[in-house]
Amino acid sequence: MTPFEEQLKQAMARREPAEDFARRVLERADREGGQQAESGGRRVGGKRVWFSALSGWFHSPRVLRFSAAAALLAVSGGVVFQQHEQSERGEAAKEKLLTAVRIAGVKLRQVHRHVLEVETPEVEQ
Amino acid sequence: MRWRTTAMVAAVVMAAPLWALDDIHTLPSLDKLAQRAKESVDVTLDASMLQLASGFLSADDPDEMRVKKLVAKLKGIYVRSLEFDREGEYGASDVEGVRALVRAPGWTRIVGVKSLKGENSEVYVKKEGSQVGGIVVIDTEPKELTIVAIDGPIDPEELSELGGHLGIPKLGRGKTKAEKGSSKGDQ
Numbered sequence: 001m002t003p004f005e006e007q008l009k010q011a012m013a014r015r016e017p018a019e020d021f022a023r024r025v026l027e028r029a030d031r032e033g034g035q036q037a038e039s040g041g042r043r044v045g046g047k048r049v050w051f052s053a054l055s056g057w058f059h060s061p062r063v064l065r066f067s068a069a070a071a072l073l074a075v076s077g078g079v080v081f082q083q084h085e086q087s088e089r090g091e092a093a094k095e096k097l098l099t100a101v102r103i104a105g106v107k108l109r110q111v112h113r114h115v116l117e118v119e120t121p122e123v124e125q
Numbered sequence: 126m127r128w129r130t131t132a133m134v135a136a137v138v139m140a141a142p143l144w145a146l147d148d149i150h151t152l153p154s155l156d157k158l159a160q161r162a163k164e165s166v167d168v169t170l171d172a173s174m175l176q177l178a179s180g181f182l183s184a185d186d187p188d189e190m191r192v193k194k195l196v197a198k199l200k201g202i203y204v205r206s207l208e209f210d211r212e213g214e215y216g217a218s219d220v221e222g223v224r225a226l227v228r229a230p231g232w233t234r235i236v237g238v239k240s241l242k243g244e245n246s247e248v249y250v251k252k253e254g255s256q257v258g259g260i261v262v263i264d265t266e267p268k269e270l271t272i273v274a275i276d277g278p279i280d281p282e283e284l285s286e287l288g289g290h291l292g293i294p295k296l297g298r299g300k301t302k303a304e305k306g307s308s309k310g311d312q
Binding site for chain 1: 168
């Protein structure tokens with residue numbers, strides 16, 4: 001390994017964040033969210049304060065996390081439902097196919113039997 | 126004007142073999158009969174449904190693997206089977222609609238059997254070069270009418286190999302009337 005590669009490896013090595021990193025990020029996000037809501041309210045002269053507050057609420061990390069989890073759940077639920085539906089359609093199609101092949105086979109067998117049974121079959125070529 | 130007429134006639138002639146099998150399951154006469162039938166089976170599997178169904182056939186089951194091999198190249202399978210309580214619930218005109226479909230160019234009737242008991246069978250095949258490109262079986266009995274249409278290249282030998290499996294009687298050399306008579310006499 002060359003010195004450059006060694007440096008690169010050290011630079012890219014995984015480092016654990018400080019213990020209070022998550023708390024600081026959340027506090028800062030809350031603070032910035034509040035500031036955005038306040039500045040939005042001032043800009044429109046109080047008429048759309050409720051909208052800014054709602055917007056701020058939607059941008060809060062907790063709501064974002066919940067929304068992401070709900071979206072993930074909906075998508076995975078949809079995929080599972082689609083797979084289940086596809087499986088049911090496939091099984092139904094398989095049963096239909098086996099029924100069709102069974103009837104076709106039985107009928108061809110009957111024709112074969114008729115040809116043998118009837119004394120003067122009308123066979124065209 | 127003449128070229129338009131020629132083009133229309135050519136289009137109809139070329140389209141005839143295409144709609145022939147697809148239309149078997151939508152024949153109005155069969156739908157009317159189905160309402161009077163005691164039991165009715167209607168199976169319509171086009172190419173996409175056949176592909177879907179094939180994907181669900183088990184590789185561990187030899188019978189299902191035979192079916193998978195059989196339907197691999199098929200474009201569709203259509204089955205209409207009607208069973209009635211009484212005789213005379215359907216007439217020759219009801220079946221005529223199906224026969225009309227296999228009068229399209231390329232179709233040949235290879236078997237036509239009429240029995241005194243009213244059990245009649247007809248087999249039509251569509252020839253595509255040296256291969257069979259489709260089969261239609263029309264089986265009429267006093268209380269039963271069955272139409273099977275298989276669209277696509279099919280080897281009748283492969284279908285006969287299914288005999289003895291999936292509840293299909295084994296295709297072998299059956300007993301003729303004379304043989305049956307002699308076997309009765311032996312008993």
